[in-house]
Amino acid sequence: xxxxxxxxxxxxxxxxxxxxxxxxxxxxxxxxxxxxxxxxxxxxxxxxxxxxxxxxxxxxxxxxxxxxxxxxxxxxxxxxxxxxxxxxxxxxxxxxxxxxxxxxxxxxxxxxxxxxxxxxxxxxxxxxxxxxxxxxxxxxxxxxxxxxxxxxxxxxxxxxxxxxxxxxxxxxxxxxxxxxxxxxxxxxxxxxxxxxxxxxxxxxxxxxxxxxxxxxxxxxxxxxxxxxxxxxxxxxxxxxxxxxxxxxxxxxxxxxxxxxxx
Amino acid sequence: xxxxxxxxxxxxxxxxxxxxxxxxxxxxxxxxxxxxxxxxxxxxxxxxxxxxxxxxxxxxxxxxxxxxxxxxxxxxxxxxxxxxxxxxxxxxxxxxxxxxxxxxxxxxxxxxxxxxxxxxxxxxxxxxxxxxxxxxxxxxxxxxxxxxxxxxxxxxxxxxxxxxxxxxxxxxxxxxxxxxxxxxxxxxxxxxxxxxxxxxxxxxxxxxxxxxxxxxxxxxxxxxxxxxxxxxxxxxxxxxxxxxxxxxxxxxxxxxxxxxxxxxxxxxxxxxxxxxxxxxxxxx
Ligand SMILES: Nc1ncnc2c1ncn2[C@@H]1O[C@H](COP(=O)(O)OP(=O)(O)OP(=O)(O)O)[C@@H](O)[C@H]1O
Ligand SMILES: [Mg+2]
Numbered sequence: 196x197x198x199x200x201x202x203x204x205x206x207x208x209x210x211x212x213x214x215x216x217x218x219x220x221x222x223x224x225x226x227x228x229x230x231x232x233x234x235x236x237x238x239x240x241x242x243x244x245x246x247x248x249x250x251x252x253x254x255x256x257x258x259x260x261x262x263x264x265x266x267x268x269x270x271x272x273x274x275x276x277x278x279x280x281x282x283x284x285x286x287x288x289x290x291x292x293x294x295x296x297x298x299x300x301x302x303x304x305x306x307x308x309x310x311x312x313x314x315x316x317x318x319x320x321x322x323x324x325x326x327x328x329x330x331x332x333x334x335x336x337x338x339x340x341x342x343x344x345x346x347x348x349x350x351x352x353x354x355x356x357x358x359x360x361x362x363x364x365x366x367x368x369x370x371x372x373x374x375x376x377x378x379x380x381x382x383x384x385x386x387x388x389x390x391x392x393x394x395x396x397x398x399x400x401x402x403x404x405x406x407x408x409x410x411x412x413x414x415x416x417x418x419x420x421x422x423x424x425x426x427x428x429x430x431x432x433x434x435x436x437x438x439x440x441x442x443x444x445x446x447x448x449x450x451x452x453x454x455x456x457x
Numbered sequence: 458x459x460x461x462x463x464x465x466x467x468x469x470x471x472x473x474x475x476x477x478x479x480x481x482x483x484x485x486x487x488x489x490x491x492x493x494x495x496x497x498x499x500x501x502x503x504x505x506x507x508x509x510x511x512x513x514x515x516x517x518x519x520x521x522x523x524x525x526x527x528x529x530x531x532x533x534x535x536x537x538x539x540x541x542x543x544x545x546x547x548x549x550x551x552x553x554x555x556x557x558x559x560x561x562x563x564x565x566x567x568x569x570x571x572x573x574x575x576x577x578x579x580x581x582x583x584x585x586x587x588x589x590x591x592x593x594x595x596x597x598x599x600x601x602x603x604x605x606x607x608x609x610x611x612x613x614x615x616x617x618x619x620x621x622x623x624x625x626x627x628x629x630x631x632x633x634x635x636x637x638x639x640x641x642x643x644x645x646x647x648x649x650x651x652x653x654x655x656x657x658x659x660x661x662x663x664x665x666x667x668x669x670x671x672x673x674x675x676x677x678x679x680x681x682x683x684x685x686x687x688x689x690x691x692x693x694x695x696x697x698x699x700x701x702x703x704x705x706x707x708x709x710x711x712x713x714x715x716x717x718x719x720x721x722x723x724x725x726x727x728x729x730x731x732x733x734x735x736x737x738x739x740x741x
Contacts, residue, residue, distance in 0.1 A: 221705070317614070353558040353559070353561060355558075355559055355561045356530050356561045358526065358529075358555065358676075359555060359557075359561060360578070361528075361531055361549045362529055362531060362549045362550070362551070362553065362555050363551075363574075363578035363579055364549060364551045364574060364579055365578035365579070365580075367579075369577075369578060370578070373574070373578065375578060378563070378566050380565075412514065418648075444726070450566075454565050454567075454606045454608075455564040455565060455606075455608065456564060456565065456608040
């Protein structure tokens with residue numbers, strides 16, 4: 196029994212290793228190619244720096260990068276949290292009340308096709324220069340997948356379960372908390388992961404439009420002053436930020452859904 | 458001693474005799490959808506006796522599930538009325554337990570918590586009922602499984618949990634819609650025997666409506682078997698299964714049980730459930 200368990204655990208660890216090792220190995224190979232091909236082809240640093248230059252630029256400017264990471268992190272996380280809560284509430288409302296569904300759903304789909312990036316400059320006029328326009332941008336971009344996936348989860352409850360619910364005479368409130376909401380959680384997490392990836396894009400785009408801090412601002416600065424190694428270092432920081440935030444959601448998902456079928 | 462001999466006069470005995478739990482009076486259902494209307498069940502009158510095990514067999518689409526949902530009060534009939542204990546059923550009837558073809562267990566709850574859901578949903582504190590739930594699970598062949606999660610169970614075990622959930626609140630009526638259809642033949646046999654035992658233990662306190670496609674199963678379990686015609690379903694026949702309990706599954710292919718099953722197939726044939734093969738000399 197324990198032997199089987201440890202065997203399984205070892206296999207699991209092996210799996211985790213190979214899921215890290217294969218993409219990691221590919222990255223190393225590509226980085227090495229990059230490192231040796233760029234000088235061989237005589238490309239200038241301001242056009243394409245080699246990985247070691249990027250690394251040292253990142254290290255030299257670590258305080259600068261850290262300083263500009265916080266605002267982006269704040270915008271992303273706050274915007275994401277608002278989008279998540281708002282998305283869940285709207286999904287519950289449109290699945291619970293047909294009239295709300297009829298009214299809101301077409302508008303939601305309509306708002307999906309509005310290019311939110313195009314209206315970003317307007318936010319500056321409306322909401323000024325602080326965090327507000329950036330957070331609103333994040334909310335607008337991250338909100339949609341939460342609504343769609345949560346609503347999908349809530350509507351995919353099997354009819355037998357609905358019948359069982361009603362035969363047990365539960366109030367709507369109890370049925371929601373004990374059955375519908377937990378039932379929709381796996382779908383919700385799909386939406387949340389997508390929303391997190393989109394939230395960072397929203398924050399950067401908003402910073403591109405107008406900002407005096409944040410990784411989006413740093414990117415623009417490095418670009419306009421031809422500090423290409425710093426530009427790449429900021430991209431790396433942004434990627435790390437994105438991966439970490441995404442993994443936080445995955446971790447949360449693993450904990451919340453631990454008893455369920457994979 | 459031919460068990461099928463007295464069948465014709467049995468039908469006359471079905472109308473209301475003294476102690477009935479459920480009575481259906483001209484109950485019919487027509488579904489209206491965007492694509493048109495479907496008459497699922499012809500007007501049907503029927504009495505389910507207190508404490509009996511009533512099996513229902515009939516071809517697919519003849520309205521068996523519809524019949525069950527109308528008795529449970531989950532779906533209103535388009536005509537006629539359903540009464541349980543003399544009271545009109547016009548909303549979900551609360552003193553029943555339901556088990557479906559799929560076990561519909563909640564994946565995030567342990568076996569025990571799935572069974573106790575029955576209390577929680579009714580706003581009753583489940584804690585005092587834990588021991589009883591464990592005992593019920595034991596009697597359904599799930600000793601020591603109460604802490605497992607649904608993903609750790611086989612299909613047959615899940616069905617047992619769903620039956621336990623349907624019985625834990627001591628309902629007076631148990632409604633089962635093809636509960637064994639999704640499990641393998643051997644598990645199915647075992648489940649039939651266990652269900653017989655559970656029902657015998659409860660005696661007259663439990664009335665069962667059991668829908669199945671499996672003719673031998675209907676005969677083995679039923680005090681009576683209700684045979685239905687193709688859609689829109691009508692009652693073709695109600696057969697008393699006059700065999701002592703506990704019945705042995707080993708006898709399912711033998712003598713009396715087999716004779717009842719053969720009789721049901723004759724009835725199906727008569728009401729046009731089977732398509733006739735050409736070499737049998739059927740007409741055009
Ligand atoms: N909710 C519904 N809306 C529209 N039509 C329905 C609905 N439920 C059932 N029907 C139709 O009513 C008829 C009877 O359905 P029902 O599910 O009662 O049959 P059944 O005897 O249980 O069949 P099966 O043995 O395949 O489960 C079928 O033709 C079905 O298509
Ligand atoms: Mg059915």
